Amino acid sequence: MKKTIVWVLAASTVLVLALGLLLLVGHDHRFAEERVSVPVPGGTLDAALARPPGTARGLVVFVHGDGPVEATHEGLYRPWFEAAADAGFASLSWSKPGVGRSSGDWLDQTMDDRAAEVGHVLDWAATRPDLPTGTVVLWGASQAGWVLPKVVRSRADVDAVVAVSPAVNWLRQGRFNLLAELDHEGADATTRREAIAASDRTRALLDAGADHARHLAATPPGADPVGADRWGFVLRNFRADATADLQASAARHVPVLLALGTRDRNVDVAETEATYRRILGEDVIVARFDAAHSMARPVVEDSDAVGLLTAVLWPRALLAPGVLSTFRDFLRALP
Structure with missing residues (x-):
């Protein structure tokens, strides 16, 4: 015994x-990580700055997707920071307005506001002699697909772009996501019909410019209405379409790495790839991975338990094979 x-x-x-x-x-x-405060009109942004060992040769500026995202995305960005550091690049990412110690409220923003915010951060970085702004790369995920081309078309100090799972059109993306999730859940015909009808009612309210009170009045009993702040955010942004900004940015011939996941249920990657190729031509490199929308391995996104365990023990393994090496190689190839 x-x-x-x-x-x-x-x-x-x-x-x-x-x-x-x-x-x-x-x-x-x-890499070595530190917190910095970035002054912007109306307040400050709480940011994470990750530096590679030795002298950095460039700066990757991270632009978030949707939601109240913290500067490191609760640590999920750190494998990206590390890959950038391996290529000799520093990384700069900030908590969205109203998240953590950042001023403001991200739900008050339009996509133009978000692009202006990136511009303010770039202006601040250019004043810092300790930051390697000779080569500036914008990295953006998902909703950032409506932000990145706005920044590129309006500024001459962006040298490359990494676009991760961007959509082209807000409404088409929403409908694609709805149908993809219904397919994934094996929804029957009745459930699909009701879900599509509900989506159509919401679209009609948005087209009519309905306020939140009208949205609440139109919400059927038992259904969960959208909160007032979120409704306002969607109302300001639901007409977003990246096409015109992509066309305007194409004149700058900035190299773009377009990273897409073949298991993406949020974005129609076929539409995104076709649009980027048609507009950007040889300036875009398309990289497809066996990945979900977040570039995570599908098993990680589909299983909360697997995702949590991986995030705790080995966060690098969250991302699909080839994602980080492709990102690193793209940075290394930049002049």
């Missing part, structure tokens, strides 16, 4: 030590 207890204790100790070592290695990144 005593020997059994000893063996159990020994095995437990080894397991704890192994997990501790795995956590240490899994979260030991090849």
Whole structure:
């Protein structure tokens, strides 16, 4: 009995030590991270600055997708920061307005506001002699697809773009997402018909410029209405379409890495790829991965348990194979 207890204790100790070592290695990144405060009109943005060892040769500026995203996306950006550092680039990312210590409210913004915010950050970075702004790369995910081309068309200090799972048209993206999720859930004909009808009612309200009170009045019993702040955000942005901004930005011939996931249920990647290729031509490099919308391995996105365990133990493994190496190689190839 005593020997059994000893063996159990020994095995437990080894397991704890192994997990501790795995956590240490899994979260030991090849960059130095610090917090900086970026002044912008009306307040400040709380930002994370990740520096590579030695002298950096460029700066990657991160532009978030939808939602109240913190500067490191709760650590999910750090594998991207590390890949950038391996290519000799520093990374700069900030918490959205109203998130953490950042001033303002991201739900008050339009896509033009978001583009202006990126411009303010770039202007600030250019005043910092310690930041390597000789080569500036914009990295943006999802909703940032409506922000990046606005910035590129209006500024001469953006040298390259990494667009991760961007959509082209807000309304078409929403309908694609709805149908893809219904397919994924195996919804029956009645459920599909009701979901599409509800979506059509919402579209009609948006087209009519309905306020939140009207949205609440039109919400059927038992359905969850959109909050007032979110309704206002959608009302200001639902007509977003990246086509015109992409066409205007094309004149600058900025190289673009377009990263798409073949398991994306949020964005119609076929439409995105066709649009980017048609407008940007040889300036776009399209990279497809066996990945979900977030560039995560599909199993990670479909299983909360697997996703949580991976994020805790080895966050680099969240992303699909080839994603980080392709990003790193793109940066290394820049002049």
